[in-house]
Amino acid sequence: MKIPPLSQISLAASWLLLGLLLAMVADPALFTRYSATAGAAVEHLRAPSGAHWFGTDQLGRDVFARIIYGANRTLPAALIAVATGLLAGAGIGALAGAAGGRVDAVLTGLMDVLMSIPELLMSLTIVILLGFGTIHAAIAVGIGQIAGFARIVRGDVTRISAMTFVEAARGGGATFAGVLWRHVLPNCMTSLIGLSVLRYSTAILSIATLGFLGYGAPPPAPEWGLMISEGRDYLATAWWMTTFPGLAVLLVALATTRISRTIVDPAGKRR
Amino acid sequence: MSPSNFRLRPDAPAAPAMGPVLDVKDLRISYSARTVVHGVSFQAARGETTAVIGESGSGKSTIARAIIGLLPQGAHLESGTITLAGDTLTRRPSHEFDGIRGRRIGFVPQDPSNSLDPVATIGAHVGEMFRLHTTLSRAETRERVLALLDRVGLSDPVLRFSQYPHELSGGMRQRVLIAGAIALNPDLIVADEPTSALDVTVQRQILDLLDGLRAEHGTSILLITHDLAIAKDRARDTIVLRSGRIEEQDDTAKIFAAPRADYTKRLIADLPVFAPRPPPADIPAADAADAVVVSNLRVAYPTGRHQTRLAVDSVSFRVRAGTTHAIVGESGSGKTTILRCLTGLIMPDAGTILIEGEDIAHARGPARRAMLRHIQLVYQNPWASLDPRQSVRQIIEEPLRNFAIDSPAGRRARVEAMLDRVHLPRTLLDRRPAEMSGGQCQRVALARALVIEPRILVLDEVVSALDVTVQARVLDLLAELRRDLGLTYIFVSHDLAVVRQIADTLSVIRHGRQVERGPADTLFDAPAEPYTKLLLAAIPGQGNAAPVQLQET
Structure with missing residues (x-):
């Protein structure tokens, strides 16, 4: 049998992982019999074993169960973050690209200012203003992503607006908004979807980072970043408390990045 | 080859001198x-x-x-x-x-x-x-x-x-x-x-x-x-x-x-150059109304802060309803600028354009939109002028939706009728441009332009990107549509052989200026201007005259 190329294997593995995670979000109880929040004190800081695959933490909670329940928290939060960035960014970018002239200059300048602020710093500032919590952290991360989306959409809109078929549609009596909605935006979709999936992985990282710094969900919530943060104190004695949530973040980020690459560049030409 | 025997022609070719190269x-x-x-x-x-x-x-x-x-x-x-x-x-x-x-x-x-x-x-x-x-x-x-x-x-x-x-x-x-x-x-x-x-x-x-x-x-x-x-x-x-x-x-x-x-x-x-010029099929009476009158058109593009470049300078022509006027010129002659003015995409700096007696420069808002509906543009590159994400049905239906013509069922019937008009099978309705040939795409582009029943079509090099056999069929179709629908054409082209097949009158444009204009028969048989003669002589396939002197271009 011919072995498929590595890129195909990694793509299949990425989809498989994403599917598993979706199932975990849908019904965490299917994957573990342990609770994410209640632990047995006698079982604390146990190394990985048959009973506790990823070991237990300082309160005797099963790390595997906490990662699974954590998916339920981190993945939807990252979705909210990307949706925020996508909707606001695409709106601003489309307006700038389609209107052109002074509107474009002002909006593009504003986006450049936003981009010059490090994304994490901005998210931190916003989350402090909004108050702590997973949703707030997600929105803060999303706001940090607006500028990136706006730039991509503006570039695409400018490029597509100059194409002959757009002029042809105008000649056929289409209104400005009609052309934007029916021709320009659909033709931006490929790069927009690709970017969204890519930004999804960075959103997961950012939300985990905010959680790690203590701005996300408060304990005892099973949030991946928070878990890494809690495990930090036990790094010398209980490596599994940080390693496994860390791996979870890493694998999800890798998988979504891999998938986004096939969306933006289906033929794999740019490798 | 050693440098010593390097000359523009080596003394003895290595291979046998006879036989095919x-x-x-x-x-x-x-x-x-x-x-x-x-x-x-x-x-x-x-x-x-x-x-x-x-x-x-x-x-x-x-x-x-x-x-x-x-x-x-x-x-x-x-x-x-x-x-x-x-x-x-x-x-x-x-x-x-x-x-x-x-x-x-x-x-x-x-x-x-x-x-x-x-x-x-x-x-x-x-x-x-x-x-x-x-x-x-x-x-x-x-x-x-x-x-x-x-x-x-x-x-x-x-x-x-x-x-x-x-x-x-x-x-x-x-x-x-x-x-x-x-x-x-x-x-x-x-x-x-x-x-x-x-x-x-x-x-x-x-x-x-x-x-x-x-x-x-x-x-x-x-x-x-x-x-x-x-x-x-x-x-x-x-x-x-x-x-x-x-x-x-x-x-x-x-x-x-x-x-x-x-x-x-x-x-x-x-091959258009070998085809006889078709007899002008029932030319409208001389007193037929003017569909398009362009007088002293002038367009300048800004090239710097206070500088402009004249793209079109004092171009005038009139096109009687039901006839074809060709605008002929080489690249950079300004012919595209003229047709962009005609279709309202750019505003001329001076001169007037009357479409069926009305000045498009003065029309505003809905009146302008209604006027421009009757003058439709078809582009050179059929793939570029169709949205790659739309199906043929969506492409042809869109102008109808823009002008809110008919019910959805009525629009569907019109799209299908239009497809028959341009001789495309209905099986193509759900195809996308990338799944069709250049000739098919150009027919779809024609159908899109015609579906809102314009009276004037501006054709920008519409057959230049097509193979010669496809080109001939599209020219046939254009002649048929003009006859059946009573259309007026403004046909922009660099190819005089094609123009000869379709034009009743023509303007020759060079560097934004009108070199010559008049009935096609006169211009082809007895051109007055040296540039027109040069263009005519350059049409390949007429049995070559003595080479034009080798000069820089």
């Missing part, structure tokens, strides 16, 4: 599983021009690339041999081919603008040939390059030597490429559509140059072209290619006098 035997080339060249065999005679003609997808460029040993990635030489003056070229390691390409085979590519490195000077381009293949010193190379630039008809070779490609016009760039191709006096020059990207007057000069070089040095030329008229004028032998198979090969004169293959017959019949 190029011998292709049973060439078979495939892309992955798809065979594109099916066992093609032909010869090119020494010191002659051999034309390979074919439409897009006929495999002519693939054969050219096989000869110069540069098959694109994924192409596979299945079988066959290519022999150049006795030496087999096929199945050679690429490092051996490096010594053949340039030295023994010169190559002139299609698009001169993309074939020169923008950051290398002209001198470096032509000099590279000597650097790669000879051991000449810099001073000797320079001397030879200057001689070559002079030979290909570039004025002031010393200046050109240090210029960059962007400082030269398209015709001049093609001359530079030809200089590179003949630098080492190769046995064979492969010219792949050497003039397709050039204006018709420049095209003629470049072909004259190639002819002159052939006569002077005895270089053989393999001329790959889609244009039968060029083959007729320039080649002694012609090979007609279709779908990777040879339909016919013979003396050019014999092929054109008495084509044997049905395909060749059709090609020749469809």
Whole structure:
């Protein structure tokens, strides 16, 4: 049998992982019999074993169960973050690209200012203003992503607006908004979807980072970043408390990045 | 070849002097599983021009690339041999081919603008040939390059030597490429559509140059072209290619006098320059209303803070309803600017445009929109003018939706009726532009323009991107639509042979100015202006007159 190329294997593995995670979000109880929040004190800081695959933490909670329940928290939060960035960014970018002239200059300048602020710093500032919590952290991360989306959409809109078929549609009596909605935006979709999936992985990282710094969900919530943060104190004695949530973040980020690459560049030409 | 015997013509060719310079035997080339060249065999005679003609997808460029040993990635030489003056070229390691390409085979590519490195000077381009293949010193190379630039008809070779490609016009760039191709006096020059990207007057000069070089040095030329008229004028032998198979090969004169293959017959019949000018079908009475009146049109583009460049200057013409007015000009003449004014896409700086008696410059808002509905534009490139994400149904229906015409069911019926009108099967309704041929796309573009029942169609080079047989069918369709729907056409083209087929009146435009205007019959039979005469003389395929003098373009 011919072995498929590595890129195909990694793509299949990425989809498989994403599917598993979706199932975990849908019904965490299917994957573990342990609770994410209640632990047995006698079982604390146990190394990985048959009973506790990823070991237990300082309160005797099963790390595997906490990662699974954590998916339920981190993945939807990252979705909210990307949706925020996508909707606001695409709106601003489309307006700038389609209107052109002074509107474009002002909006593009504003986006450049936003981009010059490090994304994490901005998210931190916003989350402090909004108050702590997973949703707030997600929105803060999303706001940090607006500028990136706006730039991509503006570039695409400018490029597509100059194409002959757009002029042809105008000649056929289409209104400005009609052309934007029916021709320009659909033709931006490929790069927009690709970017969204890519930004999804960075959103997961950012939300985990905010959680790690203590701005996300408060304990005892099973949030991946928070878990890494809690495990930090036990790094010398209980490596599994940080390693496994860390791996979870890493694998999800890798998988979504891999998938986004096939969306933006289906033929794999740019490798 | 040692540098000592390096001259424009070596004393003794290594190969036997007689016999064909190029011998292709049973060439078979495939892309992955798809065979594109099916066992093609032909010869090119020494010191002659051999034309390979074919439409897009006929495999002519693939054969050219096989000869110069540069098959694109994924192409596979299945079988066959290519022999150049006795030496087999096929199945050679690429490092051996490096010594053949340039030295023994010169190559002139299609698009001169993309074939020169923008950051290398002209001198470096032509000099590279000597650097790669000879051991000449810099001073000797320079001397030879200057001689070559002079030979290909570039004025002031010393200046050109240090210029960059962007400082030269398209015709001049093609001359530079030809200089590179003949630098080492190769046995064979492969010219792949050497003039397709050039204006018709420049095209003629470049072909004259190639002819002159052939006569002077005895270089053989393999001329790959889609244009039968060029083959007729320039080649002694012609090979007609279709779908990777040879339909016919013979003396050019014999092929054109008495084509044997049905395909060749059709090609020749469809060639506009050979087709008789159709009688003007029931021309409307002389008192018919004017559909379009353009007077003293002037458009200037800003080129700097306080500077402008006149793109169009005092152009006037009137088009009677139901007739076709052609606007003829070479690239940069301003013809596209004129039609963009007509369709309301740009505002003229001076002059008036009356569409059916109303001035479009004064119309605003809904009145303007209603007026522009009656003048529709069809573009040159059929793929670019259709949204790649829409289906044929969506494309044709869109203008109806824009003007809120009819119910959804009624619109559906109109779209289908329109598809019948342009002779496309209804099975295409759910296709996307990328899944159709150029001719089909252009018919869809026509259907989209016609579905809102305009009275005037502005046709911007609508058949220039199409193969000759497809072009003939689209021209037939245009004539039919004009007759049946009573349309008025404004037909913009650089191709006088096509214009002759369709125009009732025409304007000749050069550098934004109107050189001549009048009834087509008068202009074609008795042109008054030298530029019109030059344009007419440059139409290939009319049996070539004495070459126009080799001058820079």
